[in-house]
Amino acid sequence: MSAASRAPQRSNRAAHSSNRALRVRRRATLAAGVAAAALLVSACGSGGTSGGGGNTNFVTGTDGISTVAEGERVAAPELSGKTLEGEQLDVADYKGKVVVLNVWGSWCNPCRAEAKYFAKVAKDYADQDVQFVGINTRDGSTTAALAFEKDFGIPYPSLYDPTGKLMLRFEKGTLNPQAVPSTLVLDREGRIAARSLTSLSEERLLKMLKPVVAEK
Template sequence: MSACRANRRNRNRRHTTVAAIGAALSALALSACGSGGSSGGGGETQFVQGKGGVDVVKDKGSRQDAPELSGKTLQDEELNATEKFKGKVIVFNVWGSWCAPCRAEAKGLGKVAREYKDKGVEFVGLNTRDPNPAPAKAFEKQFDVPYPSLFDSAGKLMLRFPKGSLNPQAIPSTIFIDREGKIAARAIRPVTEDELRKTLDPLVAEK
């Protein structure tokens, strides 16, 4: 009888260990193209949940200041996007070369970036969680990305967004900054070309 009990205890231990490993792997799978490690948004944002999953702050007076986003690009050049593109609408796209949804939206982002360049809109990438620039550069080349990306392997730039704002909480995320440097909209999933245009057109039209 004691041998049977011992066998049962061993089986239970193995089952518990397998379950724990499975839970850990599931968590990793969810975070792979998931949380960016930034603080969550809250009631302070006063945003409107868009039908397409794009959160928009329609009242300009309720928008929060975007942080300064600056650093080295994937080409090892200094870029202060906040200063360089001051007075323009800025689209920040958080991505990683390892992220399948990022690959799915890449061509659409590039297409819209080219379309809206002459309308006072600038796109800037925030490359994160790539251990070095090499795979990210290959991504840019493959998808013919027409705009620069800041190299943010550790995700520190994402953490600059204020708590309670429409901050990037997933990879991919796309943040829309109005001409006054305020956070106007956010998507925390892949965006389509139509969603980009529908979000950008009102911002371009703002005076």
């Protein structure tokens, strides 16, 4: 075979290889887009029922609220940093009180749906040694988050955690970083007593809170 006849064959093979590489890149791009869309959907919705396994102390009720018996509770991790207002806050300073931790974002519609209930219950229980603390996540700046708090009359502080680092401090199986909103109730010793990975009504929030408040 002459050099002239081999040249078109080499050209055809090169074109075929280039087209195959292009198809591979397109499939990878499509897969990445699907994964990103799935992450966005899961980041704000009705939440889930599992934090990823690892913590077997939770007993989940039919209403999606998980509780932990007093003798099986584990301490919450160190949670401190700047609030949306730029002030320093350390959740450990509230030891001796029941603490309600609520993970939320101004971009999250279920968070907006439950915000009025959190504001109301926080005010109702303010004189019963109950402290609410928000953990604001995935807001690129504090502007929208502060507007959210103003709109709903939120009376308690929120730690500003745009990248979700505070959520990752919890023991595996305690919180699902993709479940926003989510809520934890800490007992007076700073231990995790109850959890919800879904948006809460006032009734369900009180169902989580009241038993812990009643503990002596």
